[in-house]
Amino acid sequence: MNELVPLTIVGQGAIGLLAACQLQRQRLPVQLWLRHNESNLRQTGKLSVDFTDLSGQSTSHIYTSVNASVFTTAPATPLITRIVIPVKAYAVLPCLAELQPYLSSQAQLIISHNGMPELEAYQQQLKAEQALWFLSTTQAALRSASGVQHTGIGQSTLAAINPTARKQSASQQQALLQQLTLALGPVTLTADILPVLWQKLAINAVINPITALHRCRNGELAAPELAPLISALLREVCLVAAAEGMDLTYASNLSRVYQVIEATKANKSSMLQDIEHGRPTEINAITGYLLRCAARHKLTLPHNERLLAQVQQLAQGQS
Known part of the structure; x- marks a missing residue:
């Protein structure tokens, strides 16, 4: 890859955990943005996930968890520069409002959910130099109490949504595309997501x-x-x-x-x-x-x- 930027993934949903497990299996840096509302997270700040791939092979994964409290207690923590937000459609706007104080001024945000996105409303939550992308995926995964199972391979399509994302250089776009391909590939880039x-x-x-x-x-x-x-x-x-x-x-x-x-x-x-x-x-x-x-x-x-x-x-x- 051209640029090994750590990827932050929001939540414990099936698609987010699928992406996290795919990346960690390839020894690529990934962390989860989670609310520490479970006892194991409150105690350790770590999340344990059992991942079953398409062949039925299972592996165990442990993730560092970050959230607002981490930034409060550790002021030197680097701001988030690249983040995937694979939450439910109704949760996107509250999530963006929660995340904004902890994003770098030039952060790249990749939103992914079912249904039609409120792209104009999402852009209003961002700063001028922050890049907004939308990822449409047909990957299938099933969340269980202890982890996630990859249940179907699909296609993913990525599109730049705001001017900042569209103005990024070819090498910047390619680096992002490569990272997402490893997480939720195959991924193709399109100029028109509609x-x-x-x-x-x-x-x-x-x-x-x-x-x-x-x-x-x-x-x-x-x-x-x-x-x-x-x-x-x-x-x-x-x-x-x-x-x-x-x-x-x-x-x-x-x-x-x-x-x-x-x-x-x-x-x-x-x-x-x-x-x-x-x-x-x-x-x-x-x-x-x-x-x-x-x-x-x-x-x-x-x-x-x-x-x-x-x-x-x-x-x-x-x-």
């Missing part, structure tokens, strides 16, 4: 809410009785995409949805995992986003609207 986000949104708007409602793994969505619902949801997504000026064709995306269902048939969607663990879901950044777009164009999406209400009701029942 087409990628809409394609992922089309898949997430189908797979996530249906699996959450039916409490099933992805592969069960191939059942013939669910085909009409999948078709109706996707047609509504394509209708909104067209109104937004995006070329999202129904036939090709329906094929892509079923390809993902087959490729990830043993996986649990992130929304199902959230429901099972009593956590808030990202339904507002996925289906909710579609409905907000539809309202601007005076479109109605009855199937997506019904699904949103059902998932919200289910989530409330779990809380």
